[in-house]
Amino acid sequence: MVRPLRIAALVKQVPNFENLRLGRDGRLERTGHGLEMNPYCRRAVAQAVALARESGGECVVLTLGPPAAEDCLREAVACGAGSGVLISDPAFAGSDTLATARALAAALRALGPFDMVVCGRNSVDAETGQTPAQIAELLGLPMAAGVRELAVREDTLQVRCEHDDGWLRTELPMPALLSCAERLIHPAKAGSAACAAVSAQRITRLDAAALGPGPWGEAASRTEVGAGRRRSTKRLRLRFDGDVGTQVERAVAELARLGAFDRDTEPPPLSVPEPARETGAAGIVVLAEPGRDRLTRELLGRAAVLGASTGRRVTLIGPAPPPPKTAGSWGADEVCAVVGSDAERDIAEGIAAWCSARMPWAVLAASTMWGREITGRMAARLSAGLVGDAIDIDTDAQGGLVCWKPAFSGELVVAVTCRSATCFVTVRGGALRLREPRAAAATPGPDLVVASRRRPRPVFRVFDDELEALAGARAVVCVGAAVPPEEYPLLDPVLRALDAELAATRKVTDRGWQPRARQIGVTGRSVAPRLYVAIGTSGKFAHMAGACGAGLVLGINSDPAAPLFDAVDVAVVADWRAALPCLVTALEQHGLPRSSPLLVRGSAR
Secondary structure (H helix, E strand, C coil), X not given: CCCCCEEEEEECEXXXXXXXXXXXXXXXXXCCCCEEECHHHHHHHHHHHHHHHHHCCEEEEEEECCHHHHHHHHHHXXXXXXXXXXXXXXXXXXXXXXXXXXXXXXXXXXXXXXXXXXXXXXCCCCCCCCHHHHHHHHHXXXXXXXXXXXXXXXXXXXXXXXXXXXXEEEEEECCEEEEECCCCXXXXXXXXXXXXXXXXXXXXXXXXXXXXXXXXHHXXXXXXXXXXXXXXXXXXXXXXXXXXXXXXXXXXXXXHHCCCCCCCCCXXXXXCCCCCCCCCCCCEEEECCCCCHHHHXXXXXXXXXXXXXXXXXXXXXXXXXXXXXXXXXXXCCEEEEEECCCCHHHHHHHHHHHHHHHCCCEEEXXXXXXXXXXXXXXXXXXXXXXXXXXXXXXXXXXXXXEEEEEXXXXXXXXXXXXXXXXXXXXXXXXXXXXXXCCCCCCEECCCEECCCCCCCEEEEEEECCCCCCCCCCCEEEEECCCCCHHHHHHHHHHHHHHCCEEEECHHHHHCCCCCHHHEECCCCECCCCCEEEEECCCXXXXXXXXXXXXXXXXXXXXXXXXXXXXCCCEEEECCHHHHHHHHHHHHHHCCCCCCCCCCCCCCCC
16 A cells, blocks of 8 residues: 655646747747647656655645646646646746756645655756656655656665666655656646636745745856857758659759769868877866767767867766777867766766865766766756757857857757856757767876665666667668558658658657657757758657758648748648658659668667
8 A cells, every 4th residue: 555645746838839930031920829848847747746645645736837837737737637837937037957946846845745745757948857866865865757657665666767769767755756748647727617616725835935034036147148150051842843752853853963962072080189288277077878889979079179279188987988089189288087877866976076076077977868867957056057959069269168059949959058167068969070080199187986875776677779779870761650550561661761760749659659769859859960850740840950950851731831841841631641652763763772781770670
């Protein structure tokens, strides 16, 4: 018998992105779209309500936001939550993720204790996924991210977590914080009449004074958003008349003219610069995630460039890092292995102590589940700025670190800087170019011994895909729900001809037809291949935002009014089954191979 559980669910109000689309001017159409509960948070509410009911306990839902955010709380109560708490005050304006985490953690302390805190894996308007880890660190809680299955056994949680390229079964003690994956449970939703019927007495408010002296909001934030720059992603939106064969033939001819299939126009490779001259300046740290050699190499290459231009040494730290010779060729000057524990919380605590003693200028990690939890916990522990999901890193005229992060529309990237001495950054895989190795070996540093405490206990881990496959793909073929998995073999000739990787929309991964590592879009991954082919997808903004970095986009859909055709360079208005054979023939006529000696990752075979 499970004892009564007191559970807090954290929710966020976001714009309704599901139906957003780009206008004819290439800009995001925002008019006519209201606000709603973040889709991931709907799973958190549903799970918290279910557990509270099963155990005879209580579910309290909290949100931080303006007065309008009360609508989310009303919906949560209408779905079965016991009460809602609106954390609202002008003092909270301008909060970054750390300031947000501090306010939510303070509210949880004031309203607690809780046996469990549940929240969404991330929010669709930001996609950083770092706030849950920061809250967990501030509250001293163990955490499980991307929870797909959950069982309560006395004071232990048994969970199955959906990770970037597989899943993990683990156990962790309560109290704990859980972030919810999309397929954990059916999302909580209530109609407008049910929400309006919620009594005002079920909603309470907390202002800044109720949480303590602060600082709050912008004063507590450690990052600052600066100027933006436009990304050149405006599409040609070309359509051709004729039957399906004629359309495809003309579409492929146009793509060929635009250079979609050229292999002799690749940018020349860049080399890793030689080690920086010693200046005594604060160094750069790169976190090496086990099994992510390509991502580590991308980060080290950029770190070496930053180090060479600012006179800083680069240190690679992580469990089982690559050998000093390899790490040095990728851009590291020193390598330190983390030993004693493989738990993210332990690693974060140990590296944070190392950073506190040395005060590095920057700490770089990949935007993976692992990287987000480690950097989120470290930034919260050190009260430092954390920029999530950056696509570029450079310096300003004064030598300060500048991180470039996409604005939600994908049409802009904005400059984000840190106000703290150390800046933590997570970087999207594939955003930074691989560099040719240099002939230099890193110096082996002393092992970093971390303490192993009562942390989540991994039971076993399964990998179902290769996380880095899409990052370096020259071509990506993305399928929507209109392409059933039993017909995926029909895609193989196109995948072979283009030497492409297979990707999918959110609906496809929600149904388990493709691994989540293959999901493209706001709640998935961003890719930047030379050619992106969208087949059998409506092309809603939430999906196509993940392909805005593609050089050229071909879209195939039978609906001439599909939003897909506002986000492509070349369109084929036809049933995908009729279009595929014509596409293969046209590609072969333009010299692309009939087959490839390499098995295409992600294909159905």
